[in-house]
Amino acid sequence: MSKPRLYGPSIGALLAVWLSSGIAVAGDPVDSNSALAGSGGGCFAPPIVQTSPFDQLPAVNPEWAPVVNGSVPFSAPILVHGTAVDSHISREDFPAGHVRFDQNTDISLDAGDAAFLATGNLAGGGSPLLELEWETGSYPAWAWAGEGDRIVALGRWIFDCGHPDPIPGHKLGTSIPCLTDADQPAGIPCIGAIFNYRSEMHPPQAVAVIRSGRAAKLDVGGHAVPVSQADVIVSPDGGGAGDACVVMHKTTLNAILGAPCFPLSAPLALIPVGGTAPLNSRDFSFDVPLPAVPGGRDPVLRVTPRGTALVRERQSSVAGDRRVGPCRRVVDGAVHRRPGHVR
Numbered sequence: 398m399s400k401p402r403l404y405g406p407s408i409g410a411l412l413a414v415w416l417s418s419g420i421a422v423a424g425d426p427v428d429s430n431s432a433l434a435g436s437g438g439g440c441f442a443p444p445i446v447q448t449s450p451f452d453q454l455p456a457v458n459p460e461w462a463p464v465v466n467g468s469v470p471f472s473a474p475i476l477v478h479g480t481a482v483d484s485h486i487s488r489e490d491f492p493a494g495h496v497r498f499d500q501n502t503d504i505s506l507d508a509g510d511a512a513f514l515a516t517g518n519l520a521g522g523g524s525p526l527l528e529l530e531w532e533t534g535s536y537p538a539w540a541w542a543g544e545g546d547r548i549v550a551l552g553r554w555i556f557d558c559g560h561p562d563p564i565p566g567h568k569l570g571t572s573i574p575c576l577t578d579a580d581q582p583a584g585i586p587c588i589g590a591i592f593n594y595r596s597e598m599h600p601p602q603a604v605a606v607i608r609s610g611r612a613a614k615l616d617v618g619g620h621a622v623p624v625s626q627a628d629v630i631v632s633p634d635g636g637g638a639g640d641a642c643v644v645m646h647k648t649t650l651n652a653i654l655g656a657p658c659f660p661l662s663a664p665l666a667l668i669p670v671g672g673t674a675p676l677n678s679r680d681f682s683f684d685v686p687l688p689a690v691p692g693g694r695d696p697v698l699r700v701t702p703r704g705t706a707l708v709r710e711r712q713s714s715v716a717g718d719r720r721v722g723p724c725r726r727v728v729d730g731a732v733h734r735r736p737g738h739v740r
Contacts, residue, residue, distance in 0.1 A: 424512050425512065426511075426512060426514045426515050426516050426518065426519060426525075427464055427512070427513075427514070427515040427516070427596060428515070428516055429515045429516045429517035429520075429556070429591075429592050429593055429594040429595070429596075430516075430590075430591065430592050431464075431467075432462065432464075432467060432515075432556040432558065432592065432594040433577070433592060434467075434468065435577060435578070437467070437468065438462060438467035438468065438556065439459060439462025439463065439467030439468050439469070439470075439556070439558070439646065440456075440459075440462050440467065440556055440558035440561070440592075440594060441455040441456070441458060441558070441646075442455060442456070442561055442563065442576045442577050442592070443455045443456050443561075443576075444576070444579065444580055445565060445574055445575055445576045445580050446580070446581065451650065454650070454653055456558060456559050456560075456561060457491055457493070457494065457558065457559050458646060458647055458653050459558060459643070459644045459645065459646055460491060460494045460557075460558055460559045460638070460643075460644070461553075461555040461556070461557060461558060461559075461597075461599055461638050461644055462555060462556050462558055462644070463553065463554065463555055463556075464515070464554045464555060464556055464596055465554070467556065470641055470644045470645055470665060471641075471665065471668065471670045472553060472554065472555075472665075472670070472675070473670065473675060473678060474551050474552050474553060474554075474602055474666075474675045474676075474678065474679065475513060475551070475552070475554040475598070476549070476550070476551050476679070476681070477504065477506060477510045477513055477527060477549070477550055477598060478506070478507045478509070478510055478547075478548075478549050478683075479504040479505050479506040479507050479510065479527070479547075479548060480504065480505045480545065480546070480547060480548065481502050481503070481504055481505075481542035481543065481544060481545065481546045481547075481548050481606075482503050482504070482505050482524070482526065482544060482545075483501075483502070483503040483544060484500070484501070484502045484503075484541055484542050484543055484544065485500075485501055486498055486499070486500055486501070486533060487499045487500075487501050487530075491559060494637040494638065494643050495532060495636060495637045495638075496532055496534050496535075496636050496637060496659075496661065497532045497533045497534035497535075497636065498532070498533055499530040499531065499532055499533070499599075499636075499638075500530070500531055500532070500533050500536050500541055501528055501529070501530050502528070502529040502530075502541065502542050502548065503524075503526040503527075503528055503529075504526060504527045504528070504529055504548055504550075505524070505525075505526060506525075506526075506527050511525070513527055513554060513596060514527060514596060515556065515594060515595060515596035516593070517562065517592070517593035517594045517595045517596070518595050518596060520562065520593040521593075527596065527597065527598060528595065528597045528598070528599070529548070529550055529552075529597070529598045529599070529601055529604070530597055530598070530599040530600065530638070531599070531600045531601055531604075531635070531636065532600070532635075532636030532637070532638070534636065535600070535632060535634040535635065535636050535639075536600075536604075536630070537630070537703075539628060539703060540604060540606065540628050540629075540630040540703075541606070542604075542606045543608075543609070545609040545610075546606050546607065546608055546609045547606070547607035547608075547609065548604065548605070548606050548607075549604070549605045549607075549681075549683040550598055550601045550603065550604045550605070551601060551602050551603040551604075551679070551681045552598045552599070552600055552601030552602045552603070552604075552635075553598065553599060553600060553601075553602075553635070553638075553639065553665065553675075554596065554597075554598060555596070555597055555598075555599050555638075556594040556595070556596060556597075557594060557595050557596075557597055557599070558594065560593075560594065560595065561576075561592050561593065561594055562592070562593035562594075563576050563590060563591065563592050563593065564590065564591040564592075564593070565590055566587050566588050566589030566590030566591070567587070567588055567589060568580070568582065568585045568586070568587060568588070569585050569586045569587075569588050570585070571585070575587035575590060576590050576592075577590065599638050600635035600636060600638050600639045601635075602631065602632065602633060602635070602639075602666045602675065602676050603629070603630070603631040603632075603681045604629070604630055605627055605628070605629045605681075605683045606627060606628045606629075607625065607626075607627045607683070607685055607686075608625070608626045608627065608628070611623065611688075612624045612625070612626045614699075623688035623689070624688055625685050625686055625687055625688050627683075627685045628703075630703075631676075631681065632666075633664045633666035633667045633674075633676050634664060635664060635665065635666060636661070637658075637661065639664055639665050639666060640658060640661045640662075640663050640664060640665065641663035641664075641665050641668060642656060642657075642658035642661070642662070642663050643656075643658045643661070644665070
């Protein structure tokens with residue numbers, strides 16, 4: 398039997414799901430070497446010399462670990478803002494940790510959020526992008542960002558342990574290449590190895606996409622009027638990467654190969670951390686700018702539900718803000734008056 402999916406509304410004026418406490422970040426990118434278990438992180442490197450396919454398993458045990466306090470799977474969500482530069486479906490996901498393939502969105506972060514990147518995101522001279530990944534079975538296509546769309550997302554800030562992309566170091570006092578102290582010869586420290594784990598948001602718990610293309614709606618008189626459009630989804634269903642059983646480090650080969658994690662039943666977004674579930678630990682808010690209309694207009698807000706919302710929503714007006722709940726398409730048009738923005 399297929400697993401029930403949890404969807405939330407689509408569209409954006411201000412969507413608020415009640416969540417408290419966040420992570421403030423500023424400064425340089427996070428050192429990707431901090432992802433290693435030997436440095437306090439949650440990722441495990443495979444040996445540099447491999448004689449069996451099973452030697453690769455440490456890289457996916459777990460496949461994802463929080464950037465902060467990575468030795469445990471529980472973490473506070475982060476909020477990021479940026480512009481989508483690429484959007485596609487992966488075709489190479491490790492099946493043991495997924496129900497469906499991931500949808501991947503590469504985000505050029507706003508300058509204020511750039512420190513959510515890791516040194517691995519910047520390696521190789523590529524563009525400094527943060528990847529947002531969410532399984533397609535949990536993330537419906539209407540909510541995906543397109544190139545150039547504005548995106549605001551709330552979710553798990555993790556290292557992708559499955560892609561260490563290391564530059565080997567050497568055993569102290571020798572020229573023998575190594576990745577960690579555990580490589581042979583044992584007991585001799587490994588010096589100078591560099592790991593390029595990438596930081597990601599994987600999975601999100603809430604995504605708002607403010608569409609970049611021009612849009613128009615016919616008014617009652619049959620005339621086209623400019624609008625701004627946003628799609629919003631909020632859901633605790635993170636697929637394998639959002640399940641506590643899947644991302645928990647296993648201590649034996651039998652546990653790695655035979656852990657009874659499916660069907661998924663332990664969504665991390667709903668497991669309380671410090672008394673509050675991550676999905677309810679802070680507000681999720683964003684701005685949707687109104688279209689520029691000659692002469693100015695009064696804003697008109699239309700909210701269209703999408704899918705089946707299994708996240709409790711709360712609607713209110715606070716100091717002029719319009720708050721709408723989980724799976725919605727929000728269309729902001731104009732009637733008369735100067736342009737402003739809907740918050």
